[in-house]
Amino acid sequence: DGGITQSPKYLFRKEGQNVTLSCEQNLNHDAMYWYRQDPGQGLRLIYYSQIVNDFQKGDIAEGYSVSREKKESFPLTVTSAQKNPTAFYLCASSIYRNTEAFFGQGTRLTVV
């Protein structure tokens, strides 16, 4: 089955710790995206990447980091510098520019 997989579904983190959210796709898509969604809010773009070893900051990149070492993988690290990390994180991919995006089912991160 082709698709985009985010893991884990739920994640708990202690304050001051870094945590990495996984996003893997087997759709052979070039572009990948990370979004943050707060309750009742829209999606805000964190980082996006069109090709391996290249990525761009989105609108709220501070306190986050990414890597794109493989086409199918785009992990997001939430660092201790992110002041309010509790949120729902969504990963998406699209085959190339200007096409529809496919979303994973999200990771709900809670800082305890």
Place this chain on the structure above:
Amino acid sequence: SQQGEEDPQALSIQEGENATMNCSYKTSINNLQWYRQNSGRGLVHLILIRSNEREKHSGRLRVTLDTSKKSSSLLITASRAADTASYFCATVLNTGTASKLTFGTGTRLQVTL
């Protein structure tokens, strides 16, 4: 700030009625897309309209785009209870080699029997 602002923020209608959602955005775009999100889930793509198109249909969905006003609308005809969800517009702008896909604030649609 968000690229797109949807209006209304929430909409409640009865089954069989039409639902219209509007989206305004701030910058030039390559295309505009509409997505649906059921509570706590990922988003599902509904329809894409290119910047040189004015109207597009897909089943019970009709999308319009007015680039001079930087606005779009999504019409869902003959709504069903299963249409209950949040709907988001998203704009695509090519930035160098990449495409920036930016979402609006969303409209929560409630369809009652």
